[in-house]
Amino acid sequence: MNAVVDKPVDGDGRTRVRLAELMALRARVAKAALPRLESRAMRAGQQSSRLYGRGMDYAESRVYQPGDDVRRLDWRLTARSGRLHTKLFQEEREGQLLILLDAHESMRFGTRVRLKSVQAARAAALAAWYAVRAGERVGLMSFGNGHSMLRPQAGTRGALAVCGALADWDANYPALPGEPLSDVILRAARLMHGANRVLLISDGLSCDEAARGRLLDLSHKAGIRVLVVADALELGLPPAGRYPMEHDGTRREVALFGERQRREFQQALGAGQTRLNAMAQALALPHVTIDTAADPLDAVISLLAPGVRR
Structure with a gap:
């Protein structure tokens, strides 16, 4: 015999979170034009994610940290910001x-x-x-x-x-x-x-x-x-x-x-x-x-x- 559980009252979306609204946001993301989205989930259950690795593809840059490889310095961003920045590269993993x-x-x-x-x-x-x-x-x-x-x-x-x-x-x-x-x-x-x-x-x-x-x-x-x-x-x-x-x-x-x-x-x-x-x-x-x-x-x-x- 299954226990009867009262369904919680959903919020109004103004003063309290409304679960139905959060779930409906899936459709908005599905329709959105997402820039440079590279999903590999269908191919191998993995995607190209931005890791602090040394793969072949550039991912982003961040402020230089002691121990970073100086060969990976992003000179354009360094010149523009006035602070040393290191290039980061992406690896294949989920x-x-x-x-x-x-x-x-x-x-x-x-x-x-x-x-x-x-x-x-x-x-x-x-x-x-x-x-x-x-x-x-x-x-x-x-x-x-x-x-x-x-x-x-x-x-x-x-x-x-x-x-x-x-x-x-x-x-x-x-x-x-x-x-x-x-x-x-x-x-x-x-x-x-x-x-x-x-x-x-x-x-x-x-x-x-x-x-x-x-x-x-x-x-x-x-x-x-x-x-x-x-x-x-x-x-x-x-x-x-x-x-x-x-x-x-x-x-x-x-x-x-x-x-x-x-x-x-x-x-x-x-x-x-x-x-x-x-x-x-x-x-x-x-x-x-x-x-x-x-x-x-x-x-x-x-x-x-x-x-x-x-």
Whole structure:
């Protein structure tokens, strides 16, 4: 006799993750024109993935690290950026993408269309569908809501598992006290399960100075991409006016009229995304910022497409 399990109530896609929407994103990725996508899944269960190997095909460039072969220096990018860069080449093997998803309380904020947490989940689902279309395995690790981990899996089952975890974690796992990004990166380095690419999705408020060194260390093992999710009020000067704010059932109103007052408000609210973007820039990690009203598809493709370099 089978047990009867109540189907969980799906979110509204604005304040809570909507599983049906995440699953439907598969069709959008399937129709998208993906630049230079080279899937070998049909041929050998493998694809050309960007590894720090010494194959014949150029993959990308990153900031020079001690011990790199000087014969692999990218002189054009070095001249353009003013910093030494090394060329990386790709090998034949099955790729694995690990998505690091920020689930801190700060992500449950939004003034346009949806909360940052919902937008981050949409971006993560698109990344999962993109990865499996390219023949990669995909895994998911959240932070700020406990140590939730989904090991990399292949094919449609892998992407569906990511979508299910995103909806489940959003509905059932409460946000916990702040977890420094440096601790998250250290844990990810131990639990990567062979992932050769990492996509960090965050609003940056957990970004601490110690994360710089650990991101640099992790970049020796995997290609790191950063997707910053921000609200419109965190990205630009808010118009003068009164702004109702609600947190844990308590509703307050913030009056913003003077230009200095509005600028200080925006800088304080957007400190996380500014800090994370600056760190990614300093480490030459490809990074994109999207707001809560944007379509994340182009941003995800621009970060995960083969040969991307920023």
